[in-house]
Amino acid sequence: MDNLDFSNHPDFQDKPVFIDPTVDIGFKILFGDKRNLLNFLNIIFQGRKEIVDLTYRNTERIGRGEEAGTVIFDLIVETTTGEEVIIEMQTSNHRNFKKRMLYYGCNVVSEKAPRGNRAGWGYDIPEVYTIVVMDNFKMQGVDDGCYFHDICLCDRGDGKIFYEGFGFIYLQLINFVKSEAELSTDLDMVFYMLKNLSTLKKLPKIMDSSIFQRFFRLARYAKLSKEDQAMYDISLKRKWDAEVVRQWQIEEQERKIAEGMEKGLAEGMEKGMEKGMEKGMEKGMEKGMEMGMEKGLEKGMEKGLEKGLAEGERKKSIEVARELKKEGAALELIIRCTKLTAEEIEKL
The missing domain is CATH 1.10.1240 (Methyltransferase, Methionine Synthase (B12-binding Domains); Chain A, domain 1)
Structure with missing residues (x-):
C-alpha cells in the first residue's frame, strides 16, 4: 500500500496535497478513471444497483433539427446493463435548477427513440439517472437540512414507487456537517471526501480501504503533469473568484433587504401617523x-x-x-x- 501522508514533504508546504474534486480539472481527473467512477456510483446507489462496467459516452448532444440546440453534460456513461447515468458537478445555483436537470434526463430518454419503426421499438427506453454534486449552495424550495436526495417517480397518495427507472440523486455538500469521527458509512465517507479533500493532508484512517486509497492516489497534486497542475491552479482560482463574487452578491442582497425594510418602516410610520x-x-x-x-x-x-x-x-x-x-x-x-x-x- 502506498504511503498517503505527504504533510511534511518540503514540496507541499505551499501546495495542496490533494486536488479539489469540485473544480473542472479535478472532476475530470477523478471521475475520468473508470474504476474510481464505478466505486463512486456503486456507493451512491447504495446496493440498489451493482454496476460492474461502464462506457464513457460523448458529453455533447446535438438536437434533432436546427431549433433543438445542443446539450453538453459534465459526464455521461452507459453501464453494461444499459442504464444511462449523467454526472453533473454544479458549483452555483441558478434559476430553474431542478428543471434544467429534468431536461438533461429527458434529453437522454428522447435520444433513445428511433427515427423509424416506433411500433417495433415499443418505447423500450433504458433506465436514466442524473447524479448532481452541489457544491456550496442549497436547492431552492428544499430547506430540510438533508444532504442526500434520492428521487424517483412516486404515487403522491401512498408514497409508493410508481417508476424507478427515471431518477435524480442530489448530493448537497453544504448540508453535510459530519466530522471525521462521525463517519459511519461509505456514503458518509464520499461526502466527507468530496467536501474536504483539498484541505486534507493525508488519508483518514477510517477511509483506509482500497476504494478510497485509489481515490486519494488519483487526487495527489504532485502526481499531476505540469500542464494539469497549471490547469488545476487556474480552475481553483476561478472557483475562489466566483466564491468572492457570490459572497458579495449575498451581502448586497442582505443590505438591500435591510435598507428596504428600514425605508418601508419609516414610510409606514409616516403614513400611519398621517392617517391617525x-x-x-x-x-x-x-x-x-x-x-x-x-x-x-x-x-x-x-x-x-x-x-x-x-x-x-x-x-x-x-x-x-x-x-x-x-x-x-x-x-x-x-x-x-x-x-x-x-x-x-x-x-x-
Missing part, C-alpha cells in the same frame, strides 16, 4: 359636535385634538391650524391647541 391624525381630527370633531353647545366649540375641539395630536408633529400642527382657521376659531384657541405662534398662524 386624519381619523383623530374626524372623530374629535364629531364628538365635540355631539356634546352640544353647552360644552362649547372649544371643548369639542380640544377632545378631538387630544386624540388626533397624541403623536403629532409640527407639520400636523400646521394642518390642524389651517382647519381651525377655516372654522373661524379664535386665535388664542389655535395657539393653545397647536403650540404655534400668532405670527406663524397669521401666515397660514
Whole structure:
C-alpha cells in the first residue's frame, strides 16, 4: 500500500496535497478513471444497483433539427446493463435548477427513440439517472437540512414507487456537517471526501480501504503533469473568484433587504401617523359636535385634538391650524391647541 501522508514533504508546504474534486480539472481527473467512477456510483446507489462496467459516452448532444440546440453534460456513461447515468458537478445555483436537470434526463430518454419503426421499438427506453454534486449552495424550495436526495417517480397518495427507472440523486455538500469521527458509512465517507479533500493532508484512517486509497492516489497534486497542475491552479482560482463574487452578491442582497425594510418602516410610520391624525381630527370633531353647545366649540375641539395630536408633529400642527382657521376659531384657541405662534398662524 502506498504511503498517503505527504504533510511534511518540503514540496507541499505551499501546495495542496490533494486536488479539489469540485473544480473542472479535478472532476475530470477523478471521475475520468473508470474504476474510481464505478466505486463512486456503486456507493451512491447504495446496493440498489451493482454496476460492474461502464462506457464513457460523448458529453455533447446535438438536437434533432436546427431549433433543438445542443446539450453538453459534465459526464455521461452507459453501464453494461444499459442504464444511462449523467454526472453533473454544479458549483452555483441558478434559476430553474431542478428543471434544467429534468431536461438533461429527458434529453437522454428522447435520444433513445428511433427515427423509424416506433411500433417495433415499443418505447423500450433504458433506465436514466442524473447524479448532481452541489457544491456550496442549497436547492431552492428544499430547506430540510438533508444532504442526500434520492428521487424517483412516486404515487403522491401512498408514497409508493410508481417508476424507478427515471431518477435524480442530489448530493448537497453544504448540508453535510459530519466530522471525521462521525463517519459511519461509505456514503458518509464520499461526502466527507468530496467536501474536504483539498484541505486534507493525508488519508483518514477510517477511509483506509482500497476504494478510497485509489481515490486519494488519483487526487495527489504532485502526481499531476505540469500542464494539469497549471490547469488545476487556474480552475481553483476561478472557483475562489466566483466564491468572492457570490459572497458579495449575498451581502448586497442582505443590505438591500435591510435598507428596504428600514425605508418601508419609516414610510409606514409616516403614513400611519398621517392617517391617525386624519381619523383623530374626524372623530374629535364629531364628538365635540355631539356634546352640544353647552360644552362649547372649544371643548369639542380640544377632545378631538387630544386624540388626533397624541403623536403629532409640527407639520400636523400646521394642518390642524389651517382647519381651525377655516372654522373661524379664535386665535388664542389655535395657539393653545397647536403650540404655534400668532405670527406663524397669521401666515397660514
